[in-house]
Amino acid sequence: MQSIDLRGVSCPTNFVMAKLELEDIEAGTTVEFLLDDGEPVKNVPRSLKDEGHKLLGLQEREGYYVLTLEKGED
Amino acid sequence: MAEQKIDLKNLKAGGFIKERGKDLFTVRLRVPGGRLSVDRLSKIAEVAQKYGKGFVHLSVRQSIELININFNDFDAVVAELGEEQQKVASCGARVRVPTACGGCEYNPNGLVDTQKSALEVDQKLFGTATGHHKFKVCFAGCPFDCPKSAINDVGFQGAVWPKLDADGCISCGLCAKSCTEGALSMGADKKPVFDADKCIYCGDCIKVCPTGAWSAEKKGYTVRIGGKWGRRPLVGTLYATFVPEERVVDFIAVVLAWYQEKAEGAGRVRLGDIIIREGWQSLLERLRGDFPEYVVRETIAPQIIQTQLPLTGRQA
Numbered sequence: 001m002q003s004i005d006l007r008g009v010s011c012p013t014n015f016v017m018a019k020l021e022l023e024d025i026e027a028g029t030t031v032e033f034l035l036d037d038g039e040p041v042k043n044v045p046r047s048l049k050d051e052g053h054k055l056l057g058l059q060e061r062e063g064y065y066v067l068t069l070e071k072g073e074d
Numbered sequence: 075m076a077e078q079k080i081d082l083k084n085l086k087a088g089g090f091i092k093e094r095g096k097d098l099f100t101v102r103l104r105v106p107g108g109r110l111s112v113d114r115l116s117k118i119a120e121v122a123q124k125y126g127k128g129f130v131h132l133s134v135r136q137s138i139e140l141i142n143i144n145f146n147d148f149d150a151v152v153a154e155l156g157e158e159q160q161k162v163a164s165c166g167a168r169v170r171v172p173t174a175c176g177g178c179e180y181n182p183n184g185l186v187d188t189q190k191s192a193l194e195v196d197q198k199l200f201g202t203a204t205g206h207h208k209f210k211v212c213f214a215g216c217p218f219d220c221p222k223s224a225i226n227d228v229g230f231q232g233a234v235w236p237k238l239d240a241d242g243c244i245s246c247g248l249c250a251k252s253c254t255e256g257a258l259s260m261g262a263d264k265k266p267v268f269d270a271d272k273c274i275y276c277g278d279c280i281k282v283c284p285t286g287a288w289s290a291e292k293k294g295y296t297v298r299i300g301g302k303w304g305r306r307p308l309v310g311t312l313y314a315t316f317v318p319e320e321r322v323v324d325f326i327a328v329v330l331a332w333y334q335e336k337a338e339g340a341g342r343v344r345l346g347d348i349i350i351r352e353g354w355q356s357l358l359e360r361l362r363g364d365f366p367e368y369v370v371r372e373t374i375a376p377q378i379i380q381t382q383l384p385l386t387g388r389q390a
Binding site for chain 2: 050
């Protein structure tokens with residue numbers, strides 16, 4: 001599974017970077033994003049859901065989060 | 075990483091805010107002190123017409139916001155606004171664009187040049203990452219306080235301390251009549267008597283005096299710190315008086331440094347809540363180091379405004 005590290009990237013740059021990455025990925029593919037705690041983990045999953053992607057899971061690791069999602073249709 | 079289609083540097087200071095619709099953002103513009111030239115306004119209208127929804131929104135903090143901007147157009151929007159030196163504002167945990175009233179060049183109530191202060195703060199501190207939460211600064215030109223200084227993280231309010239030239243006083247009594255705070259009364263010798271404990275530094279006595287017998291002995295900003303609005307509003311409290319206009323940026327920088335340090339590890343928390351946690355003495359002492367002649371002897375904690383929510387003991 002492709003893993004995209006957005007740790008250390010502040011809002012809204014992290015979301016825009018996630019969008020750009022998803023543009024090159026086929027619909028139905030599962031991807032994971034590494035996100036910082038705080039605003040990034042509150043904002044990015046919500047925004048990606050609004051864009052039509054399916055959120056599959058969010059897991060806390062040591063000091064950060066792993067968001068798994070399935071890319072939606074363009 | 076995918077091929078970069080847009081310039082991510084444009085996003086660094088924030089100001090691009092996700093909307094509900096796919097690919098759509100609100101673009102908040104940087105309008106320090108709420109003032110912009112007609113040329114800039116025309117350019118904003120042109121860009122809004124070309125890339126936006128057909129309207130703009132005036133934010134409550136003196137920004138113009140472009141609505142429904144597709145993220146693929148970010149670079150074009152930034153470039154076209156830049157033709158008139160219009161920049162994008164900030165959001166998130168950063169020093170925000172300072173707000174200000176009209177200032178003193180044309181407003182008869184103005185005591186200090188709030189527009190100049192707002193521009194200076196915007197130039198030197200805009201977008202500084204706080205590491206914790208938003209950080210709002212405003213400038214009010216006088217105690218009418220239209221920008222609501224006490225609900226900003228650091229709020230400045232123009233102030234003058236009056237002095238009387240008794241020989242120049244013609245005993246008209248206008249100053250005592252104009253002083254709504256009751257700090258002035260007419261004495262037995264038909265000269266004004268000043269009760270310093272009641273003066274709020276508004277300068278009404280100076281403005282109304284027909285002979286110029288009242289003048290400003292000192293002038294600057296009253297500073298309140300720790301205010302905010304939102305879910306849990308706080309009113310900021312008094313930390314300094316008559317801070318000179320040229321020391322405003324340094325003053326904010328000290329508050330910001332204290333906030334960054336004391337809120338370490340506390341997450342997304344505003345300055346006022348950190349003051350409540352740490353005690354007002356800590357910040358006051360820090361400021362006293364650099365501004366001994368201006369900080370007050372003591373203050374009080376930011377004042378909690380009771381909003382009556384949540385309702386306790388019953389369902390909504």
